[in-house]
Amino acid sequence: MTYQSGRHFLQIPGPTDVPDRVLRAMARPTIDHRGPEFAKLTHELLNGLKQIFKTSGPVAIYPSSGTGAWEASLVNTLSPGDKVLMFETGYFATLWRNMAVKLGLDVDFVPGDWRHGVDPAMVEEKLIEDKKQNIKAVIMVHNETSTGATSRVAGVRTAIDRAGHPALFLVDTISSLGSIDYRHDEWRVDVTVGCSQKGLMLPPGLGLNAISDKALKASKSARLPKSYWDWGPMINENQSGFFPYTPSTNLLYGLRESLAMLVEEGLENVFARHRRLAESTRRAVRAWGLEILCRNPEEYSDSLTAVLMPNGYNADELREIILKKFNMSLGTGLGKLKGKILRIGHLGDFNELMLAGTLSGIEMGLALANVPFSKGGVTEALDYLHHTDKQSIRDPK
Ligand SMILES: Cc1ncc(COP(=O)(O)O)c(C=O)c1O
Numbered sequence: 069m070t071y072q073s074g075r076h077f078l079q080i081p082g083p084t085d086v087p088d089r090v091l092r093a094m095a096r097p098t099i100d101h102r103g104p105e106f107a108k109l110t111h112e113l114l115n116g117l118k119q120i121f122k123t124s125g126p127v128a129i130y131p132s133s134g135t136g137a138w139e140a141s142l143v144n145t146l147s148p149g150d151k152v153l154m155f156e157t158g159y160f161a162t163l164w165r166n167m168a169v170k171l172g173l174d175v176d177f178v179p180g181d182w183r184h185g186v187d188p189a190m191v192e193e194k195l196i197e198d199k200k201q202n203i204k205a206v207i208m209v210h211n212e213t214s215t216g217a218t219s220r221v222a223g224v225r226t227a228i229d230r231a232g233h234p235a236l237f238l239v240d241t242i243s244s245l246g247s248i249d250y251r252h253d254e255w256r257v258d259v260t261v262g263c264s265q266k267g268l269m270l271p272p273g274l275g276l277n278a279i280s281d282k283a284l285k286a287s288k289s290a291r292l293p294k295s296y297w298d299w300g301p302m303i304n305e306n307q308s309g310f311f312p313y314t315p316s317t318n319l320l321y322g323l324r325e326s327l328a329m330l331v332e333e334g335l336e337n338v339f340a341r342h343r344r345l346a347e348s349t350r351r352a353v354r355a356w357g358l359e360i361l362c363r364n365p366e367e368y369s370d371s372l373t374a375v376l377m378p379n380g381y382n383a384d385e386l387r388e389i390i391l392k393k394f395n396m397s398l399g400t401g402l403g404k405l406k407g408k409i410l411r412i413g414h415l416g417d418f419n420e421l422m423l424a425g426t427l428s429g430i431e432m433g434l435a436l437a438n439v440p441f442s443k444g445g446v447t448e449a450l451d452y453l454h455h456t457d458k459q460s461i462r463d464p465k
Contacts, residue, residue: 084416107309137275159214185219352445
């Protein structure tokens with residue numbers, strides 16, 4: 069392959085661009101993970117992460133991808149044969165369901181069309197039907213990265229309360245944490261699952277669990293087999309600043325820097341920035357005459373936009389042209405959406421000019437690939453940026 073000048077545009081919905089500040093923070097010698105300097109770092113990070121999850125409870129940091137953090141949330145709270153309620157919002161919700169089944173849980177998987185988020189009314193109905201309260205957990209993905217639909221976690225919390233149901237509440241925030249408003253304590257979520265490579269602007273390799281008192285209590289009697297993922301030794305060792313096994317020391321240096329960046333910008337400003345850039349992206353897509361996959365405007369994702377290709381046109385061919393010609397990676401369609409959609413990542417360390425470059429690359433790519441579309445999406449997006457300030461344009465989900 070010949071050298072492609074200029075910077076690669078990594079516009080997949082995670083892993084996201086790692087800012088230079090974070091890269092430099094990680095480029096330091098690894099220290100003794102059982103020494104005093106390390107203990108100080110652990111305390112700093114655990115406190116910092118609480119602000120991001122908006123919790124006062126414990127947070128576990130695993131040297132893992134997000135999938136590991138999924139497994140940790142299930143094996144620490146549930147027992148073989150437990151009934152759980154999950155929702156088919158897309159590819160990642162389906163993978164998490166498959167994991168739950170493999171672990172021996174009895175999953176009621178509410179079917180979905182991969183174009184909507186979780187319907188709170190459906191949650192209420194399902195829980196009211198469950199007279200004997202056999203359902204042990206309601207488990208959902210906040211931001212479905214495969215479709216660009218963001219479910220209303222607060223609405224689902226209200227549904228659980230209205231049904232008067234004692235089920236645990238587990239939420240995946242892998243592509244929303246640090247990008248879209250999220251409140252672990254206020255929404256009384258029992259386990260929130262996160263990871264490093266999206267809104268936290270880090271390379272892959274850290275899996276996160278924010279844990280409520282109720283979840284901690286459930287973990288004392290949960291019987292699914294666990295060892296590596298066991299919260300017990302993790303929370304215990306963390307108290308003195310250490311880990312039950314070797315942590316990802318250099319990724320943790322990076323995390324310290326990315327948390328500092330989020331605090332410097334202000335978390336609410338980070339959310340508003342994502343909202344504004346997302347809305348600008350959607351205006352470009354509409355101006356091109358293309359369809360946004362997510363059908364409910366209330367559920368539009370602020371971290372990515374999935375765009376449907378016109379019939380007879382393959383999204384992966386367009387993505388390939390854009391990669392070759394403009395050195396930009398866009399997200400592929402996953403599972404049954406393969407070839408049908410492309411996903412534009414607009415999360416993490418991202419700004420107006422990066423968005424302008426991203427949309428320009430897509431507009432030029434559409435023309436090169438002979439996809440039928442209307443010109444002017446970029447202009448529409450820039451007009452929107454011009455006419456808006458950074459204030460919130462939509463209520464939090
Ligand atoms: C919403 C969501 N959940 C879970 C995962 C799985 O995380 P990982 O690939 O880091 O294991 C992803 C990955 O993109 C995701 O987007």
